[in-house]
Amino acid sequence: MPSVNATSDDIREHFKSQGASCTRLGSPFTGRLCAVLAELLTQETAFGAQVLGWQVDPRADALALRVCGGLQALSWEDAELAALYPPHQVADDEFTQRLGAWLHAYDSALIPWLDSAPQTNEVSRSGVLLGGLLHLADNVEIELLEIGSSAGLNLFPDCYAYDLGEGRSWGDGPVRIVTPWAGNLPPLNRQLRVVSRAGCDIAPIDLSDPAARMRLRAYVWPDQTARIARFEAAVAHATAAKPDIAQQGAAEFLEQRLADPVPQGRLRVIQHSIMWQYMPLAEQERAEAAIRAAGARGGARLAWLRLEADAQTGTAAILLTHFGQGETVELGRGDFHGRSAHWT
CATH class of the missing domain: 3.40.50 (Rossmann fold)
Incomplete structure (x- = not known):
């Protein structure tokens, strides 16, 4: 059952646990991203405060994956943020520093991604x-x-x-x-x-809506290239089949x-x-x-x-x-x- 009034420590632990799961499931990049987010999230931003103040079970709500989806979607619109994502290789210190800066820069843009659970439609x-x-x-x-x-x-x-x-x-x-x-x-x-x-x-x-397709794609982990290709082919088929x-x-x-x-x-x-x-x-x-x-x-x-x-x-x-x-x-x-x- 979902727990009520999760603490900020619970939230950080959730991000670390989700990261370990992502790595086991074949996405070391998403695993790394979740682990770094666990350290970077802060009450100093509106987005960070909302994440760390999550009131129910973060695991049941797939909270970390909501955040990851939002960041990936934003990376498609910003070349500098995209440079942190596969296929680029970024050293740990640089990755942490630049991600922290982007969390501040995209504070308000990330908040809407907390409103609904991820749908990967795997x-x-x-x-x-x-x-x-x-x-x-x-x-x-x-x-x-x-x-x-x-x-x-x-x-x-x-x-x-x-x-x-x-x-x-x-x-x-x-x-x-x-x-x-x-x-x-x-x-x-x-x-x-x-x-x-x-x-x-x-x-x-609604696959006829480009924004809806983009949102669905945002939850597919960026270092899983075969999965991305499969997703794109399945979306094309379903879009035609309605x-x-x-x-x-x-x-x-x-x-x-x-x-x-x-x-x-x-x-x-x-x-x-x-x-x-x-x-x-x-x-x-x-x-x-x-x-x-x-x-x-x-x-x-x-x-x-x-x-x-x-x-x-x-x-x-x-x-x-x-x-x-x-x-x-x-x-x-x-x-x-x-x-x-x-x-x-």
Whole structure:
């Protein structure tokens, strides 16, 4: 549960912890940035005072990543700030000194970046979700519903090309996703027939809006060049495809969409990835109640697939509930950014 009245020491520790996580997830630059920010933030600026005075759980609010996103966006507008970012190499002392100066210079410009949580819409998570969908894709048409869709990049799992490691591949398309699989693999000989797709988000990203695309891109870590290229390709695909993303909370969306019966020969699949923890408890309970009520009405035609954090650190659980079978199965463990999956 979020803690109330986090201290400035809590905030600094959060930045350090987030930095360590970023480094583990393949972004040493963002790890370095967070660690230096932990030392540089000060009550002397309006922005620093707001960050250090954060009143609830900074981790749950992804506070450090809000700051990193704002700084990266500003670096695209200022060549001197951009000189601190990859591919440039800057010594530690110079990096710290110049970053401190920019925090003062962009004090007011950074404040709006604290107002909303980051949305990376990490498309590589489709490389994990694909495995769950293949378990379900046994001569059936799929109606795909996603909660926490952001820009909808993960609503097109059937449209991407996947490199699954050791010479394995699945699919063909303009977006190449590299997610090495290990363990007891899902059935790669199956095809996905997605006949409809729709999602929701409390703050959906309109990809036709250049400012919205820029904001989404700002949360992609700048030293991950392959991830950036993948993001750009997925955005281009989704912009052309125009996914149906409702501006709704998860519970309301599910209550409405699950009220309609599923046609014969189809399977309705609810999916989500690394978003459940960010919903208030009441919203979680209401959303799950809507899913389980729909499962009780027509279980054979409803499944619930998710990649979400649990008590085990380092990876997320890949869970599948097929209401026709009446049980939840942990299919395996997946990397939070979709970089790998191990199937049980």
